[in-house]
Amino acid sequence: MLLKCRNIIFCHHHRRIDSIPVQVDRIIKCRKFSFRASGPEHYLRRQQLLHQRPTTPKIVTDEMANQQLQQAIIDQLIQAAELIETGDPVLAQGILARLNHQLSPVGKPFIRAAFYFKEALQLLLRFNTTNTSTLYTTNMIFKIAAYKSFSEISPTVQFVNFTCNQAILEVFEGCNRVHIIDFDIGYGGQWASLMQELVLRNGGAPCMKITAFACPTSYDEFELGFTIENLKHFANEINMGFDIKIVSLEALNSCSWYSLPLHFGENETIAVNLPIGSFSNYPSTLPLILRFVKQLSPKIVVSSDRGCDRTDVPFPHHIIHALQSYSGLLESLDAVNMNLDALEKIERFFLQPSIEKIVLGRHRSLERRPPWRSLFIQSGFSPLTFSNFTESQAECLVQRTPIRGFHVEKRQSALVLCWQRRELIATSAWRC
DSSP, X not given: OOOOOTTOOOOOTTSOOOOOOOOOOOOOOOOOOOTTOOXXXXXXXXXXXXXXXXXXXXXXXXXXXXXXXXXXXXXXXXXXHHHHHTTOHHHHHHHHHHHTTTOOSSSSHHHHHHHHHHHHHHHHXXXXXXXXXXXXXXXXXXXXXXXXXXXXXXXXXXXXXXXXXXXXXHHHTTOSEEEEEESOOTTSHHHHHHHHHHHHSTTOOOEEEEEEEEOTTTSOHHHHHHHHHHHHHHHHHTTOOEXXXXXXXXXXXXXXXXXXXXXXXXXXXXXXXXXXXXXSSOGGGHHHHHHHHHHHOOSEEEEEEOSOOXXXXXHHHHHHHHHHHHHHHHHXXXXXXXXXXXXXXXXXXXXXXXXXXHHHHHHHSOSXXXXXXXXXXXXXXXXXXXXXXXXXXXXXXXXXXXXXXXXXXXXXXXXEEEETTEEEEEXXXXXX
């Protein structure tokens, strides 16, 4: 089954897709002057051309000053994170207070990203991080609007949904009963797209079931209800058999997984959606989740990671990896030249809460762990290679983005969406 996403113009996958052209700065060539030229006309002309020459030393100086400023900010954030980690909040607060004079939610992408991480570190000092559910009580309408705007201007959401759904569709071919185990259901947009494609396939639509695991401290009950009703309504519209259940993620800590309210019918084909970023609140639970998923014997596990999901490095360095990742993401958003008010809402209601979850979640579990890919392999999973069709159509999707600078790279078995050679998000598929 080939995914025919309405937002994608499909390329013939046997054709070679040219790489995105890189715009080259124009070189200003100045005419050589003869020492024999004389007179006021020659002098004035020469002075005008001299003023028109690019001021390369000034550009280099400004770039060096910018790099020095960024490094100084990074050093201060590392120092503040180290002090928080070692239990010295007074000195940490002093550093963060000084950063208040350097950082702002308005300015260049790096400055804005650093501001949000500084704010997240201040939350660690201001609140009891064992109960952070009150930090995420943002108006749901604003959150949905921000997410919608982000998914429209950035290809990241479409890239993840398309590559993961296409991999799932290929293993669901010929199956009459399909069951999705999801650890990050969000607003359910990924599964609405999958349902639409399953209905169009030859042989009619299968019955589809979703079991979504949600953490009570990070998911809003009203938000989950909104997602459930939307998916049920959509399934009814397309005349597809559908069922969805929500299970508390904390239930996996119980002594017996057989007591969980999970129901698997005969001849059900299971697929698991396991985004690494969904565990930013509780990174220590990933090994437990992988053992549970292994017992389910799914046909496929799809995952995505943002490049900054680094529990294998100390807490301060994890903060800097995430800062650099979000700085690149903000830079890609700036390139769109969108309405500033809309961009501010995306950052305030979508990106900043994500940054807070990364910082607060990692502080809750400071011990270093193996890289997540190593945990997958140690738990008995092996990587699957995306099909040539999936790879070529992911490239088509990115090429349709009106802004130059996005591109897709293949790294081993993963597909990576990059902005100016910097990783934004990667997707991968696994089997037991």
